[in-house]
Amino acid sequence: MMSTDSSSSQWVVIQERENPSFDFFVRPKLSAMHADWQCVLLAETPNQCLTSHETDESEPGEKLNLLFVRYMNKTWRTWIKNNRQKIASIVLFIDDDLLDWQATSGLTIRYRWKLWNYALKHQRFLRDIGAQLWVANHYLAKKYASWQPVVCPPSTWQAQTITQTIFYHGSASHKQEFLWLKPLFERLLCDFPHLSIEIIGDGETNLLFRHLPRVHVLHPMSWPNYRALLARGGRHIGLAPLLDSQFNAARSCTKFYDITQAGAVGVYAEHPAYRDQVIDQVNGLVVPMDHERWYNAIAMLLKDQNYYKSLLARNVVDKE
Incomplete structure (x- = not known):
């Protein structure tokens, strides 16, 4: 399994859009680790959105920690396969049961398709490359115990002041x-x-x-x-x-x-x-x-x- 012990290297948070999952669970976890992170959108091309990391003041050859909030896609999966030498660790965070097709029964067909396309079908790939699983609660931690998940305790967030x-x-x-x-x-x-x-x-x-x-x-x-x-x-x-x-x-x-x-x-x-x-x-x-x-x-x-x-x-x- 890839190590996620180093908080000094750069973390790249990949998310579909700004979302409560990141604000309530992922941000507090990264802050507690004193990690340096940047957020990018899942739909962005990896080579384009990671250019800023390669041109900033980071140490030469410093590897990336990739953290996927709920979802990943084929484009990022291909980039990971082709750039393993640039990656220190990979993490998937979930706050719903996105990895069990049976658990999605009763949801709309459209939403089930989304979960399959952006989460379920990537589970084997993530396990095979030694990705770590972060979860939002002990139910998910128990269900996916074989993955040795890390529970991310929730925390309040400071709402932006609108005057x-x-x-x-x-x-x-x-x-x-x-x-x-x-x-x-x-x-x-x-x-x-x-x-x-x-x-x-x-x-x-x-x-x-x-x-x-x-x-x-x-x-x-x-x-x-x-x-x-x-x-x-x-x-x-x-x-x-x-x-x-x-x-x-x-x-x-x-x-x-x-x-x-x-x-x-x-x-x-x-x-x-x-x-x-x-x-x-x-x-x-x-x-x-x-x-x-x-x-x-x-x-x-x-x-x-x-x-x-x-x-x-x-x-x-x-x-x-």
């Missing part, structure tokens, strides 16, 4: 506005690490924004449920972009009332729909549909709390 939330509650008629907002959201999330964004949209909208951190896409809902959502609070800046189109020419001021009922400050498109409700820099911001100007307007609200509060104080409607 400001932007929201855009669009609908199926706002496809172009969603596309327009995408680069704006990418820039804001990069520049403001304590910012989250809430969107209402369909599956297509979710696909558009799923790569971004701290973006929450809610399903469309009934009007009574939406009213209750707004009453829950916790939103700071509401967005009401409108691009020029024949359909948008007839838009009404609904978004103004949504934003004010949510207790937020609104950033509105320079559009006739808001002309009678919004006075620029009095009870909201009216901004032409230009990415740079929208970014600057939102950034000012995020940075200057006195400015934000002055607009919020005058942004009141009758909630009765």
